[in-house]
Amino acid sequence: DTGVSQNPRHKITKRGQNVTFRCDPISEHNRLYWYRQTLGQGPEFLTYFQNEAQLEKSRLLSDRFSAERPKGSFSTLEIQRTEQGDSAMYLCASRAPGEGNQPQHFGDGTRLSIL
Amino acid sequence: KQEVTQIPAALSVPEGENLVLNCSFTDSAIYNLQWFRQDPGKGLTSLLLIQSSQREQTSGRLNASLDKSSGRSTLYIAASQPGDSATYLCAVSSGANSKLTFGKGITLSVRP
Numbered sequence: 001d002t003g004v005s006q007n008p009r010h011k012i013t014k015r016g017q018n019v020t021f022r023c024d025p026i027s028e029h030n031r032l033y034w035y036r037q038t039l040g041q042g043p044e045f046l047t048y049f050q051n052e053a054q055l056e057k058s059r060l061l062s063d064r065f066s067a068e069r070p071k072g073s074f075s076t077l078e079i080q081r082t083e084q085g086d087s088a089m090y091l092c093a094s095r096a097p098g099e100g101n102q103p104q105h106f107g108d109g110t111r112l113s114i115l
Numbered sequence: 116k117q118e119v120t121q122i123p124a125a126l127s128v129p130e131g132e133n134l135v136l137n138c139s140f141t142d143s144a145i146y147n148l149q150w151f152r153q154d155p156g157k158g159l160t161s162l163l164l165i166q167s168s169q170r171e172q173t174s175g176r177l178n179a180s181l182d183k184s185s186g187r188s189t190l191y192i193a194a195s196q197p198g199d200s201a202t203y204l205c206a207v208s209s210g211a212n213s214k215l216t217f218g219k220g221i222t223l224s225v226r227p
Contacts, residue, residue: 004158006158031212033214033215035215040219041219042119042204042206042217042218042219042220043159043204043206043217044217045214045215045216048214050212055212056214058214091159093215095212098211099211100211101146101147101164101166101211102164103149103161103164104149104161104215105161106151106158106159106160106161107158108157108158109157109158111156
């Protein structure tokens, strides 16, 4: 169990640029979640995958945001035409299969700063 | 819509003190509740998960309780240490695969 891995750890970019983040879940975890956390707040849900299927999206996920999990393993989150308000920590979590009470395991996040 | 509240936002205690962190939620129809720890600039570390049918869970110096009907959970930390200084977040889930809804967290500082 190597944990959830997120890359890059930090991203600084100018307003209007596109950015892409990657999340590698714990091996054999078929559930994958993206959250966004701003300073002083708890994480807010963005989207959820079960295997390669995107099953739920938050209204926070505007048209500029897109997430994929093409082979049911790693996932990418892309933000197009970044805005100042996109500055946040983007967290990925994964969960083992099954209907039982398995916890979500989080990565260390990607911190995005928009200049 | 589920809302999770954690009060106070910050807490400072001397080393060795036993302490209780509170969490409340508005919709009692939860599937489980998780407590997390977050160090500055880091992700979340899962501490304890309580199923909706359970009343408490323990891990080392940590004990979490759940009163689903009143919409409350507490995290008890025994014999606090400076290394316990972090932000503690609680989160609830409404289903097995559901998203987590988080509180804003309580930033704990344990003074040597």
